[in-house]
Amino acid sequence: MKNPIKSAINWYFSRRSLPYWIVIIIDSLVLFFAGFLTFWLFHRGMATLQSSYALARVLLVYVLLSWISMRVFSTYSGIIRYSSFLDLRRVTYANIMSFVIVWALHYLIFMLPPTMVAHMNGREILVMFTLATVAMCGIRVLTKTVFEQLHMGGKAKRTLIYGTMSGAVALAKSIRLQDPVRFELRGFITHDLHDKHDQLLGQPIYSTEDDLASIIQLREIEAVLISPLRNEDFRKDQHLQDLLIGAGVKIFMVYDAREMGDSGDDANIQLHEVSVEDLLPREEIVVDMDSVGRELRGKSILITGSAGSIGSEMVRQVAIYKPARMVLVDQAETPQHDIRLMMQRDFPDIESHVIVTSISRKTRMEDVFNRYRFDYVFHAAAYKHVPMMEDNPSEAVLNNIYGTKIIADMSVKYGVSKFVMVSTDKAVNPTNVMGCSKRICEIYVQSLNGDTSNKGTQFVTTRFGNVLGSNGSVIPLFQEQIKNGGPVTVTHPDIIRYFMLIPEACKLVLEAGTKGHGGEIFVFDMGEPVKIADLARRMIQLSGAKNVDVEFTGLREGEKLYEEVLNDMENTKPSFHEKIRIAEVRQYDYEQVSKDINELVDISKQFDDMETVRKMKAIVPEYISNNSVYEQLDAKH
Numbered sequence: 001m002k003n004p005i006k007s008a009i010n011w012y013f014s015r016r017s018l019p020y021w022i023v024i025i026i027d028s029l030v031l032f033f034a035g036f037l038t039f040w041l042f043h044r045g046m047a048t049l050q051s052s053y054a055l056a057r058v059l060l061v062y063v064l065l066s067w068i069s070m071r072v073f074s075t076y077s078g079i080i081r082y083s084s085f086l087d088l089r090r091v092t093y094a095n096i097m098s099f100v101i102v103w104a105l106h107y108l109i110f111m112l113p114p115t116m117v118a119h120m121n122g123r124e125i126l127v128m129f130t131l132a133t134v135a136m137c138g139i140r141v142l143t144k145t146v147f148e149q150l151h152m153g154g155k156a157k158r159t160l161i162y163g164t165m166s167g168a169v170a171l172a173k174s175i176r177l178q179d180p181v182r183f184e185l186r187g188f189i190t191h192d193l194h195d196k197h198d199q200l201l202g203q204p205i206y207s208t209e210d211d212l213a214s215i216i217q218l219r220e221i222e223a224v225l226i227s228p229l230r231n232e233d234f235r236k237d238q239h240l241q242d243l244l245i246g247a248g249v250k251i252f253m254v255y256d257a258r259e260m261g262d263s264g265d266d267a268n269i270q271l272h273e274v275s276v277e278d279l280l281p282r283e284e285i286v287v288d289m290d291s292v293g294r295e296l297r298g299k300s301i302l303i304t305g306s307a308g309s310i311g312s313e314m315v316r317q318v319a320i321y322k323p324a325r326m327v328l329v330d331q332a333e334t335p336q337h338d339i340r341l342m343m344q345r346d347f348p349d350i351e352s353h354v355i356v357t358s359i360s361r362k363t364r365m366e367d368v369f370n371r372y373r374f375d376y377v378f379h380a381a382a383y384k385h386v387p388m389m390e391d392n393p394s395e396a397v398l399n400n401i402y403g404t405k406i407i408a409d410m411s412v413k414y415g416v417s418k419f420v421m422v423s424t425d426k427a428v429n430p431t432n433v434m435g436c437s438k439r440i441c442e443i444y445v446q447s448l449n450g451d452t453s454n455k456g457t458q459f460v461t462t463r464f465g466n467v468l469g470s471n472g473s474v475i476p477l478f479q480e481q482i483k484n485g486g487p488v489t490v491t492h493p494d495i496i497r498y499f500m501l502i503p504e505a506c507k508l509v510l511e512a513g514t515k516g517h518g519g520e521i522f523v524f525d526m527g528e529p530v531k532i533a534d535l536a537r538r539m540i541q542l543s544g545a546k547n548v549d550v551e552f553t554g555l556r557e558g559e560k561l562y563e564e565v566l567n568d569m570e571n572t573k574p575s576f577h578e579k580i581r582i583a584e585v586r587q588y589d590y591e592q593v594s595k596d597i598n599e600l601v602d603i604s605k606q607f608d609d610m611e612t613v614r615k616m617k618a619i620v621p622e623y624i625s626n627n628s629v630y631e632q633l634d635a636k637h
Contacts, residue, residue: 068097222250226254300323300327322350359406402597499530
């Protein structure tokens with residue numbers, strides 16, 4: 001047979017919230033019985049019993065009058081089991097107001113009958129409302145405590161919060177409101193030695209200089225939550241990261257501090273378990289997206305490679321600013337279908353055309369340009385996998401180079417205001433076919449920008465390194481290898497790469513593209529390079545996997561140990577953004593570049609890999625193959 005008390009408790013806490021009138025009745029009963037208790041304290045049992053009828057009438061009037069203040073301060077509007085300090089403050093203010101009203105009626109207006117007035121004086125009324133306030137707040141605190149204990153059910157993770165400022169306090173309050181409760185607060189971590197061994201919200205504050213490993217073990221800590229105002233500090237603290245990961249602690253972040261209200265009473269904040277991307281040391285990139293939005297609003301825009309990692313994020317970021325029309329081109333059918341559904345779902349008011357075709361189809365591209373008359377072209381379409389292009393140089397030429405030439409030529413022909421090309425750091429001193437193909441693209445659009453046949457189209461190039469989470473990133477590969485028990489394969493113990501998040505990269509592309517004047521190659525500050533072997537080990541640690549090794553397989557064809565952002569002969573100068581610099585590169589003659597590319601395209605159509613690469617090396621003399629069959633072409637070097 002079920003326990004009726006336990007059943008009643010479960011019924012109460014299973015409800016979304018009590019009706020407001022039940023909360024009013026509960027508070028009214030508390031006030032009513034607080035009056036009887038007060039009278040008993042002053043007059044004892046016999047007098048209370050003899051005056052019970054008259055006293056009940058007095059207290060009924062008090063209750064009715066208190067409804068005024070309950071209404072003014074909406075003491076019944078909150079969900080009791082989620083009560084916060086704000087709710088307790090409302091109750092206190094309401095009872096103060098009720099006391100003032102009752103006291104005024106007794107001693108100023110004299111509206112109550114004398115038989116009633118005789119039973120309560122000012123001191124007794126004050127005590128009654130004080131007791132009622134304590135009881136009402138106590139009920140709310142007790143209900144909240146019982147609810148939290150029931151919903152933890154032993155499953156809530158024992159938790160420390162990194163940070164002690166307002167963001168940490170707000171985070172601590174918010175986790176108590178979650179249903180079910182996921183985290184049980186056990187303390188805070190701080191770098192500030194002044195706060196060391198103090199308490200916050202009743203919990204101890206530990207310093208990063210304490211023996212945190214022992215504290216975590218002693219207090220059985222399972223999770224650490226990063227205050228949204230301390231994300232950057234945590235990313236830079238490699239020692240603390242290693243300590244927490246080594247202790248087997250799960251780490252959670254709030255990615256955007258704006259998700260958290262000032263009061264910290266939002267139970268719906270999104271705490272995400274950190275990935276390796278979150279832990280890479282990098283400074284926050286701030287972009288003037290308002291000025292970008294003003295440039296793009298109401299414009300006709302083409303985005304090539306719209307189904308790719310960079311292209312699809314650019315679609316989302318551009319669509320926010322309500323262009324008049326968006327035309328999205330990619331030859332990958334299924335991802336393009338996903339982009340089409342996304343536009344219909346998230347941006348139904350924007351005219352969008354999702355086209356499945358290759359940028360190297362000249363007649364199709366001419367039809368698209370003629371039909372939609374673009375103001376802006378963002379060109380992100382490209383084959384980008386180094387080993388694949390090393391095996392297929394003709395396709396690299398036909399898609400990357402010839403496709404770019406078609407889009408650039410059409411931009412001039414149909415009066416596009418600005419053409420923005422997405423390039424790569426692999427174009428600098430290229431050691432592989434893919435990097436060289438992108439360098440040739442840079443050369444062509446740069447030369448076209450200064451050609452006399454160009455009547456006003458501005459050509460801007462943006463150059464940056466790897467983007468985390470992209471289709472070509474090593475991270476998805478490592479994740480799959482860890483999931484399968486390893487080993488995690490890294491090509492060389494010393495190989496390093498620059499990394500940037502996809503949204504950050506796209507924001508910089510948009511700002512550089514809209515603010516550039518034409519002819520520039522914008523170089524992004526990628527921060528500090530990351531050793532890939534360290535990245536692999538960190539991912540293994542974060543996953544909690546055991547006995548997963550890192551295995552070195554040797555450099556792939558065309559791969560080099562480090563990527564450069566600038567050619568050895570190039571320098572940079574500052575731009576409108578501290579994270580964007582302008583490469584000072586030599587100029588190229590359009591007629592000669594165009595002639596060389598036409599010859600390269602003709603050669604590539606013969607599918608002779610060696611001759612195709614030979615011509616690419618002639619156009620880009622600094623292209624020296626590495627770990628590749630094409631090294632024989634560099635024998636003279």
